[in-house]
Amino acid sequence: xxxxxxxxxxxFESRLILGTGKFSDVKTMVAAINASGxxxxxxxxxRFNRERESDDLYGPLAALEKVTLMPNTxxxxxxxxxxxxxxxxxxxxxxxxxxxxxxxxxxxLMPDPLETFEAARRLVKEGFSVMPYVSADPVLAKRLEEVxxxxxxxxxxxxxxxxxxxxxxxxDLIIRDSNVPVIVDAGLRSPSExxxxxxxxxxxxxxxxAIAAAxxxxxxxxxxxxxxxxxxSGRIAGLIDRSAFASATSPLTSxxxxxxx
Amino acid sequence: MPSWLDPGSWLGGPAAGRLDARDDTxxxxxxxxxAPRDPAGLERMAQSALSLTRRHFGRTISLYAPxxxxxxxxxxxxxxxxxxxxxxxxxxxDGAALQKEMDALKALGIEDVLLLxxxxxEEVGFEYLLxxxxxxxxxxxxxxxEAFAMDTDEYRRLGDAGCTGITLYQETYDxxxxxxxxxWGPKKDYTCRLDAPxxxxxxxxxxxxxxxxxxxxxxxFDAVCLFRHILYLRRRFWxxxxxxxxxxxxxxxxxxxPAHEMSDNSLAQMIFAFRMCLPDVPLVLSTRExxxxxxxxxxxxxxxxxxxxxxxxxxxxxxPASEKGQFDVNDGRDVATFCDALRGKKLEPVFKNWDxxxxxx
Numbered sequence: 001x002x003x004x005x006x007x008x009x010x011x012f013e014s015r016l017i018l019g020t021g022k023f024s025d026v027k028t029m030v031a032a033i034n035a036s037g038x039x040x041x042x043x044x045x046x047r048f049n050r051e052r053e054s055d056d057l058y059g060p061l062a063a064l065e066k067v068t069l070m071p072n073t074x075x076x077x078x079x080x081x082x083x084x085x086x087x088x089x090x091x092x093x094x095x096x097x098x099x100x101x102x103x104x105x106x107x108x109l110m111p112d113p114l115e116t117f118e119a120a121r122r123l124v125k126e127g128f129s130v131m132p133y134v135s136a137d138p139v140l141a142k143r144l145e146e147v148x149x150x151x152x153x154x155x156x157x158x159x160x161x162x163x164x165x166x167x168x169x170x171x172d173l174i175i176r177d178s179n180v181p182v183i184v185d186a187g188l189r190s191p192s193e194x195x196x197x198x199x200x201x202x203x204x205x206x207x208x209x210a211i212a213a214a215x216x217x218x219x220x221x222x223x224x225x226x227x228x229x230x231x232x233s234g235r236i237a238g239l240i241d242r243s244a245f246a247s248a249t250s251p252l253t254s255x256x257x258x259x260x261x
Numbered sequence: 262m263p264s265w266l267d268p269g270s271w272l273g274g275p276a277a278g279r280l281d282a283r284d285d286t287x288x289x290x291x292x293x294x295x296a297p298r299d300p301a302g303l304e305r306m307a308q309s310a311l312s313l314t315r316r317h318f319g320r321t322i323s324l325y326a327p328x329x330x331x332x333x334x335x336x337x338x339x340x341x342x343x344x345x346x347x348x349x350x351x352x353x354x355d356g357a358a359l360q361k362e363m364d365a366l367k368a369l370g371i372e373d374v375l376l377l378x379x380x381x382x383e384e385v386g387f388e389y390l391l392x393x394x395x396x397x398x399x400x401x402x403x404x405x406x407e408a409f410a411m412d413t414d415e416y417r418r419l420g421d422a423g424c425t426g427i428t429l430y431q432e433t434y435d436x437x438x439x440x441x442x443x444x445w446g447p448k449k450d451y452t453c454r455l456d457a458p459x460x461x462x463x464x465x466x467x468x469x470x471x472x473x474x475x476x477x478x479x480x481x482f483d484a485v486c487l488f489r490h491i492l493y494l495r496r497r498f499w500x501x502x503x504x505x506x507x508x509x510x511x512x513x514x515x516x517x518x519p520a521h522e523m524s525d526n527s528l529a530q531m532i533f534a535f536r537m538c539l540p541d542v543p544l545v546l547s548t549r550e551x552x553x554x555x556x557x558x559x560x561x562x563x564x565x566x567x568x569x570x571x572x573x574x575x576x577x578x579x580x581p582a583s584e585k586g587q588f589d590v591n592d593g594r595d596v597a598t599f600c601d602a603l604r605g606k607k608l609e610p611v612f613k614n615w616d617x618x619x620x621x622x
Contacts, residue, residue: 022315022318023320024604025609046402046615046619052370055613076619081620105500105501160316208319
């Protein structure tokens with residue numbers, strides 16, 4: 001299908017990816033995923049609990065037929081820990097995807113560029129489709145693309161903050177130059193922000209807090225899905241230039257001679 | 262009292278050394294939030310605390326359980342049930358008893374344990390604790406320690422054995438009161454204890470839990486010191502995980518009565534103030550508190566709670582346990598009942614929020 005996008009060896013129709021960490025219960029999480037139409041969801045290895053079904057996020061997610069799981073390395077504070085977590089996550093889930101999340105500071109959870117680069121480099125060699133969560137740094141994004149990452153996932157603003165697309169200027173640069181899908185991950189609060197990210201040229205967006213902590217998570221998930229689709233359609237339909245309304249109605253350069261042109 | 266801790270200038274006393282302007286703004290905001298409120302003001306703080314907690318921790322509560330290894334203690338802490346002048350049977354878990362305790366906790370679904378001892382003694386020293394940490398780290402995904410103040414090398418060895426962090430309360434930051442309450446024993450050394458969390462972080466442990474025993478000293482003084490302690494640790498160790506607990510001290514049989522007994526309202530307000538000033542720091546509430554208060558504060562600032570706690574040595578398994586716990590548990594609900602209460606509040610109890618593979622040496 002023309003509108004699919006590719007990550008690693010897999011094609012996805014839905015451009016909304018869901019996080020799973022902050023829901024009030026599994027039932028609400030599953031309802032939100034179903035309502036969102038997401039085909040890719042991420043789950044922290046630290047929330048896999050194979051010894052206690054009622055505490056396990058992996059089992060209920062694995063049971064969702066249309067959903068591909070992407071284990072993440074949340075909790076890792078360096079490349080060694082992230083690689084270990086990724087290998088175990090693949091062992092348990094069988095998924096080729098890994099979302100590399102390395103945040104040495106457990107409070108603000110900002111991703112470590114050096115360790116993330118190192119982990120990504122090693123995990124690509126291990127055969128993973130690597131999806132690195134990074135700050136919105138255009139140079140780092142290209143470095144990660146060069147070592148073979150399947151996408152780059154820059155943050156819109158601090159994780160869980162709901163501050164929206166604070167990094168838009170850098171996201172524009174990342175999107176402009178990227179040869180891999182750019183997925184905005186973290187900071188989104190409202191569906192309109194997801195639409196804006198898609199209009200800017202993101203391949204997809206990842207949302208967790210805005211849905212999980214919403215008053216009605218399933219309804220919010222559906223709203224995000226529509227916004228993501230609308231933003232993407234808008235982008236494809238060809239947005240008019242931002243400066244269009246400010247352009248003069250008669251030419252300003254008619255005084256220039258054709259010889260000089 | 263070191264200048265990075267001294268709250269004097271904010272509490273009307275003389276300034277201790279040069280002020281850090283960043284601290285000044287933050288401390289003044291924090292102090293403002295501790296000032297008495299009418300019910301409407303407290304309600305507004307609660308709304309903020311709820312929203313910030315939900316934003317950073319989602320609709321989840323991380324659960325842990327304490328595991329008392331021993332009640333031997335040479336210490337003379339006036340407020341503690343394990344103080345050496347309290348007449349009670351002293352015991353420690355041997356290999357088989359530890360096994361039984363761990364089996365019992367695993368059967369409850371616990372994956373996050375806090376190993377506790379008293380102060381260092383001949384019977385219960387560092388090597389014993391290290392052995393227990395190593396064994397617990399093979400059974401549980403997350404193991405932390407609340408014991409005696411150690412040196413950096415000891416903390417490093419705990420980390421190598423699989424310990425993710427320590428809990429160590431200063432109890433009170435008031436040096437004179439500290440001297441008075443810690444009547445004898447190794448804990449008498451205020452500075453050694455004060456610097457222990459920094460040594461633990463220097464040694465590479467992931468997290469330190471700090472706090473004061475609410476009721477011992479002037480609550481505003483202690484809260485501001487605790488707040489400054491956090492700012493100090495955060496600046497010195499950029500990777501530091503910091504947790505804050507809010508234990509209220511109870512009266513003791515030895516005759517101890519808290520000099521600054523703290524009301525439920527004041528406790529709640531203090532928790533809200535910490536949440537509003539430290540939105541992404543886990544705030545911890547134990548079973549010292551009664552069910553209604555625990556349920557009320559879950560998710561309302563509080564993001565981490567103990568469950569089904571026994572504060573006796575050997576309290577979980579079927580071996581004979583020590584007679585008296587370190588403190589009285591006021592929330593004796595079992596795991597299922599407590600989890601139902603959380604779910605009733607639309608909060609997910611999370612048993613495993615860590616994976617041992619992340620903290621392998």
